[in-house]
Amino acid sequence: MNMPQTKNNSVIHPGFCHFINEEVLPLHAIEPTKFWRDLEQLVADLSPINRQLLATRDALQQQIDQWHLARKGQAMDIKAYEAFLRDIGYLVEEGEDFTITTANVDAEIAHLAGPQLVVPVKNARFALNAANARWGSLYDAFYGTDVISKTGELATSVLVEGNRAYNPARGDAVIAKAKEFLDEVFPLESGSHKDVTSYVVYYHHLLAFFKDSHQAGLKQPSQLVAVNGQRSEPEAVLLRNNGLHVEIQFDRNGKNGSKDLANINDILIESALSTIIDCEDSVAAVDAEDKIEVYRNWLGLMQGTLEASFDKDGQQQTRRMNPDRLFTDLDNQEYRLHGRSLLLVRNVGHLMECDLMQDELGNFVPEGIMDAVVTVLIGALDLQRNRGIRNSRTGSIYVVKPKMHGPEEVAFSCELFARVEQMLNLPENTIKIGIMDEERRTTLNLKECIRQAKSRVFFINTGFLDRTGDEIHTSMQAGPFLPKDQIKNQPWIQAYENRNVDIGLQCGLPGKAQIGKGMWAMPDEMAAMMTAKIAHPKAGANTAWVPSPTAATLHALHYHQVDVFEVQQRIKSRPQASLTDLLTIPTIPDNLTLSSQVIEREIENNVQGLLGYVVRWVEAGVGCSKVPDINNVGLMEDRATLRISSQHLANWLLHGMCSKEQIDEVMQRMARVVDEQNKATEGYRPMSQHAKSLAFKAAQDLIFKGVIQANGYTEPLLHAYRVKAKAAN
Numbered sequence: 001m002n003m004p005q006t007k008n009n010s011v012i013h014p015g016f017c018h019f020i021n022e023e024v025l026p027l028h029a030i031e032p033t034k035f036w037r038d039l040e041q042l043v044a045d046l047s048p049i050n051r052q053l054l055a056t057r058d059a060l061q062q063q064i065d066q067w068h069l070a071r072k073g074q075a076m077d078i079k080a081y082e083a084f085l086r087d088i089g090y091l092v093e094e095g096e097d098f099t100i101t102t103a104n105v106d107a108e109i110a111h112l113a114g115p116q117l118v119v120p121v122k123n124a125r126f127a128l129n130a131a132n133a134r135w136g137s138l139y140d141a142f143y144g145t146d147v148i149s150k151t152g153e154l155a156t157s158v159l160v161e162g163n164r165a166y167n168p169a170r171g172d173a174v175i176a177k178a179k180e181f182l183d184e185v186f187p188l189e190s191g192s193h194k195d196v197t198s199y200v201v202y203y204h205h206l207l208a209f210f211k212d213s214h215q216a217g218l219k220q221p222s223q224l225v226a227v228n229g230q231r232s233e234p235e236a237v238l239l240r241n242n243g244l245h246v247e248i249q250f251d252r253n254g255k256n257g258s259k260d261l262a263n264i265n266d267i268l269i270e271s272a273l274s275t276i277i278d279c280e281d282s283v284a285a286v287d288a289e290d291k292i293e294v295y296r297n298w299l300g301l302m303q304g305t306l307e308a309s310f311d312k313d314g315q316q317q318t319r320r321m322n323p324d325r326l327f328t329d330l331d332n333q334e335y336r337l338h339g340r341s342l343l344l345v346r347n348v349g350h351l352m353e354c355d356l357m358q359d360e361l362g363n364f365v366p367e368g369i370m371d372a373v374v375t376v377l378i379g380a381l382d383l384q385r386n387r388g389i390r391n392s393r394t395g396s397i398y399v400v401k402p403k404m405h406g407p408e409e410v411a412f413s414c415e416l417f418a419r420v421e422q423m424l425n426l427p428e429n430t431i432k433i434g435i436m437d438e439e440r441r442t443t444l445n446l447k448e449c450i451r452q453a454k455s456r457v458f459f460i461n462t463g464f465l466d467r468t469g470d471e472i473h474t475s476m477q478a479g480p481f482l483p484k485d486q487i488k489n490q491p492w493i494q495a496y497e498n499r500n501v502d503i504g505l506q507c508g509l510p511g512k513a514q515i516g517k518g519m520w521a522m523p524d525e526m527a528a529m530m531t532a533k534i535a536h537p538k539a540g541a542n543t544a545w546v547p548s549p550t551a552a553t554l555h556a557l558h559y560h561q562v563d564v565f566e567v568q569q570r571i572k573s574r575p576q577a578s579l580t581d582l583l584t585i586p587t588i589p590d591n592l593t594l595s596s597q598v599i600e601r602e603i604e605n606n607v608q609g610l611l612g613y614v615v616r617w618v619e620a621g622v623g624c625s626k627v628p629d630i631n632n633v634g635l636m637e638d639r640a641t642l643r644i645s646s647q648h649l650a651n652w653l654l655h656g657m658c659s660k661e662q663i664d665e666v667m668q669r670m671a672r673v674v675d676e677q678n679k680a681t682e683g684y685r686p687m688s689q690h691a692k693s694l695a696f697k698a699a700q701d702l703i704f705k706g707v708i709q710a711n712g713y714t715e716p717l718l719h720a721y722r723v724k725a726k727a728a729n
């Protein structure tokens with residue numbers, strides 16, 4: 001193999017070297033020797049800064065721990081606490097107002113509001129599904145979820161059509177609900193879409209005909225934007241509201257169309273406007289082999305060549321990225337819609353190192369630096385194309401950067417991105433940064449964080465899951481925290497969510513960058529999501545995370561109901577959410593005593609979720625799982641939710657809310673529950689019967705060594721145990 005000639009004797013992992021030299025660099029006009037030398041220089045220059053930033057985190061944490069320990073048993077004095085945080089540089093002075101200058105941002109980010117899907121990059125089948133989730137069937141989303149009740153009459157009377165069961169009563173309810181959506185968002189001048197017998201396009205108008213042969217146009221005729229097929233008998237009409245498209249598809253012979261009064265076969269919803277291809281918390285990538293898999297899938301997505309073949313419902317399928325979608329506008333010109341979600345890539349944070357490369361002293365290099373170089377090197381391939389499967393049409397590469405602590409860490413990411421641009425000869429500010437507001441030091445200093453990235457920030461987002469984990473870890477010594485569910489209802493979280501929007505508006509994000517909200521972590525609870533998640537656009541967020549394409553289609557409906565840009569205008573001059581609320585630590589107040597049952601139940605719930613997630617991570621390398629909680633509700637678990645449960649247990653143990661023996665007993669019991677839940681999984685290694693189960697040991701360490709984990713992160717232990725499990729396998 002052609003090993004790179006490095007100046008300072010760095011060691012490059014051979015598989016990684018081969019991947020870059022043989023699969024990536026030939027697609028670029030970059031000479032390998034130059035690439036490796038530049039990379040080595042970049043690593044040499046930036047690794048020490050990276051390490052210094054981590055040391056600062058530890059030093060601040062130590063001072064915060066000491067402050068709380070010195071005041072044990074005393075009432076919290078918020079003013080003194082704030083002064084202390086300023087004194088140690090945890091809270092920095094806010095500078096003058098400014099407006100971000102980010103340019104060349106795609107419309108999905110700058111001008112549209114809609115769902116953001118997240119997907120683990122290692123799962124090609126899911127990643128392709130996510131890329132294609134720009135368009136989703138409303139009929140499937142209603143039929144397949146509890147948005148239409150799955151109990152009672154509508155769940156019965158199933159027919160078998162081909163090899164699929166079909167429930168006509170449910171089908172009718174789906175169609176009725178879909179047409180209610182049309183009536184709400186695309187109302188007719190008179191009558192209901194439910195009673196329409198046919199639609200035609202006449203000049204610039206959609207005309208709906210009824211049984212009694214009266215006809216009606218749209219109340220807002222300009223909502224009709226394009227058509228497919230003949231205007232007198234369209235195959236599809238394309239409507240638009242709040243910038244989002246909805247396609248009514250007709251087929252008189254179709255599965256649904258043949259039974260529908262107006263031959264509507266389906267209604268397609270513009271769904272996931274953007275998708276985060278995740279290299280971070282939803283993937284288990286612990287060594288060069290895993291990292292190459294991550295990078296190779298990203299390469300396939302950026303080249304438009306990724307494929308996944310699999311068996312579904314007894315049929316072999318090959319999934320690829322969808323092409324753009326073409327219609328004819330009302331002036332008979334081509335109307336082109338992007339066929340895929342705009343893809344963003346989430347790099348890892350600054351914490352971990354990886355074996356892709358070692359410097360001349362034998363140190364592994366910071367993984368975040370490698371992610372920046374490689375994902376951008378690959379992302380830049382997209383910018384070379386001006387036709388076919390493209391991602392950004394404005395020349396940007398969107399990197400989501402998680403887990404940054406405060407302005408100096410954001411500045412470091414920006415410096416890293418600037419260096420990568422120079423190395424790859426990309427125009428300045430090609431690389432955009434999504435700032436995850438998910439660590440306490442970033443929340444408290446958000447304005448200054450944005451200032452550091454003001455020419456490249458394309459989103460701020462409240463990652464409330466990591467943020468909750470960091471809330472617990474930062475104030476670990478302050479006292480025992482409230483049960484998880486109650487932490488969510490305390491003043492700090494509302495202040496965090498509101499302040500993120502307030503500061504985003506103040507810094508001029510609208511029209512240039514997104515203000516985003518976090519994940520819906522109950523993937524099967526779509527009825528509940530439909531009730532709860534409209535709060536995100538109502539709060540002035542252009543986007544919010546969803547766990548699946550179906551959730552994207554459903555959450556998209558909220559952005560038809562709420563005009564986010566109008567909300568942003570309305571709230572932009574409200575008073576900023578309070579810093580005092582933000583600093584109020586959600587520990588158990590002195591006047592509240594939790595019963596032993598509440599304590600036991602909380603421990604059981606945390607332990608069950610933790611074990612259910614960790615066993616799949618360590619043994620099978622699955623980074624994101626749906627794990628039932630103790631009420632049997634499937635929860636999306638990733639490293640951020642694990643950070644919460646492990647830190648919560650560590651905190652309760654530290655403050656004597658429970659004993660080690662109690663946690664041990666619950667762990668044994670819950671291991672049996674999790675083993676039972678997984679018994680049908682091929683190759684599953686039960687935790688309860690193997691004293692040496694690596695997954696079980698990892699779970700124990702995550703709890704019992706939780707207090708000493710850097711910022712409460714789970715990746716150091718997860719990685720260590722997964723490496724062992726891979727070796728054992």
Ligand SMILES: CC(=O)SCCNC(=O)CCNC(=O)[C@H](O)C(C)(C)COP(=O)(O)OP(=O)(O)OC[C@H]1O[C@@H](n2cnc3c(N)ncnc32)[C@H](O)[C@@H]1OP(=O)(O)O
Pocket residue numbers: 117118119120125126127129130278281282312463465466519523547548549624625626635636637638640641
């Ligand atoms: C705090 C944070 O950082 S949150 C960000 C990290 N979290 C995520 O990325 C969540 C991503 N979501 C997921 O991985 C999954 O939805 C899970 C693990 C939560 C649930 O997965 P499962 O139970 O296996 O999914 P389920 O069986 O309900 O659905 C499977 C189908 O949905 C699709 N699907 C589910 N989630 C996704 C997704 N995020 N993107 C694309 N497709 C998806 C699958 O492709 C599959 O369809 P297919 O058979 O046609 O391929």
Ligand SMILES: O=CC(=O)O
Pocket residue numbers: 281402436438462463464465466467518519640
């Ligand atoms: O990354 C998202 C979070 O909530 O954490």
Ligand SMILES: [Mg+2]
Pocket residue numbers: 281402436438463465466640
């Ligand atoms: Mg996170």
